[in-house]
Structures are given as C-alpha cells and as structure tokens.
Amino acid sequence: MKRAAYLLLALLPLHAAAWEQPVSGYAYLPEQVQAMQDDPIENPGMFAVDEGRALFNTPGYNGKSCASCHGTDGMKLEPQSLARYPVYSAARKGPLTLQQRINDCRENRLDEFPLPYDDADLVRLETFVRHRARGAKVNVDVSGPLRPWYEAGKVLYHTRIGQLDMACTHCHDRYVDLRLRDQVLNQGHSNAFPAHRLLSGDISSLHGKFRDCYATLRALPFEVGSDEFISLEVYLNARGNGLAIETPGIRR
Secondary structure, three states, rough: OHHHHHHHHHHOOOOOOOOOOOOOOHHOHHHHHHHHHHOOOOOHHHHHHHHHHHHHHHHOOOOOOOOHOHHHHHOOHHHHOOOOEEEEEEEOOEEEEEHHHHHHHHHHHHOOOOOOOOHHHHHHHHHHHHHHOOEEOOOOOOOOOHHHHHHHHHHHHOEOOOOOEEOOOHHHHHHHEEEEEEEEEOOOOOOOOOOEOOOOOOOOOHHHHHHHHHHHOOOOOOOOOHHHHHHHHHHHHHHHOEEEOOOEEEEO
C-alpha cells in the first residue's frame, strides 16, 4: 500500500514546476505540533540543545573548551555568521558544513580526536550551536566558488532514485500541499535541522533525514558527510535562503 501511494503521486499531474517563495515546513505542521516547537519547555529537541550546551562548555584534552573562544553558552557566537553555513573553505577547496567547522575546532583548538560525521555528540553540538542562531535568516552564498556544489546538489535533488523511481522534487516541489497518508507534503526546507523527529523520538541531522528519505524511496543512500550529501545540503540551505532558522524544529 505504501508503494502504491508513492506510485500514485508519480502519476498525478504536476502541481507546480517550482516554488518561488520558500515556505517553512513549520507552516504544514498541525497547530499542536507548532505550539510544541514554539515552547522551549515542551519542545523535546531542547534536550539535545542542553546536551550540546554541556559539551560546548566541557574542557577538552588541553583544558580548553568551545566556550574558551566563543563565551560561556556560546554568547559570542554570531547568529548571522552561523546562518551562512555551509560556507566555502579555501583550505578544503570546497564546502565547509557547520558539523565540519565544529569538528575542526575540536581537533585544532581542543586537541581532541575528530568525531565521525553525524556522531551523536557532534549532532548535539551542532544542534546547540545552530540554536544560537534561531530566528536568523538562512543566507548561504552560492554566487561564488560554492556554486559548483550548489549545482551538483540541485542535480541530485532532481534525480530519480530507488525502486520507486522518484526524486526529491516530486514530493517537495511538484506535489506540495497534497496529502500522503497522514501528512501534508511540504517544500522540504532544511531550516529546522537538526530537528526532533516524531517518528524516531530523537534529534536528527539533515544528513540523517536524507538517509531516511532514501530509505523511503527504497534507494541505497550515500554516506553521511559524503560529497553528495554535502552538495545536497548546500543546495537545500541556499534554496531556503530567507527562512528563519528554527533549530530545533519538530518534523515527522
């Protein structure tokens, strides 16, 4: 039945070729879930923020912590700077995601071993840091050297995958506002991530969400932190430029 529902979507007439005005997935949530996301006491994603805050303030191997540079609880972090990620890194000759930036700081400033991409502690650190930018408008610059990764992500976004032979664009561009079982399809923006997932009951990175989408379409996913998923992150974040960061948002 689930496969039949997706095949039915694939056969429906095009609902829209593209969306000129980005609308956050928040607008598609039931009112009670919106209220849960808005309330810092009721939002379950705040547990990950608190855990990330503790890690942020904990000294590393050399006695320094993230707070040594960025202030206790990240008070010196600049929301507008955080809203620019992923950014272009001349050292990497490519994109630098917020997770990679945090990991670089741990390795080079705290003398800690780098954590694997999407490690639970790294996701919680990312959640805390991006929460410091909550309300800031996403502002990823793809007009310069980051453009090739944006274009690569755009191609991947529009590429049919898996046994269901569907692409991201089917759900999040063409059939937005249509109902798939118990949910209304939204535009698939990334401004809420890391987000608390109602299906798993835990915090999820953006790359974790990618893997879930690939599994839904019965496709073999790329590795978290792969060039493919990082390109897709660049594209999605830039596609949502102007939306307010909601981390930790609540999504299915």
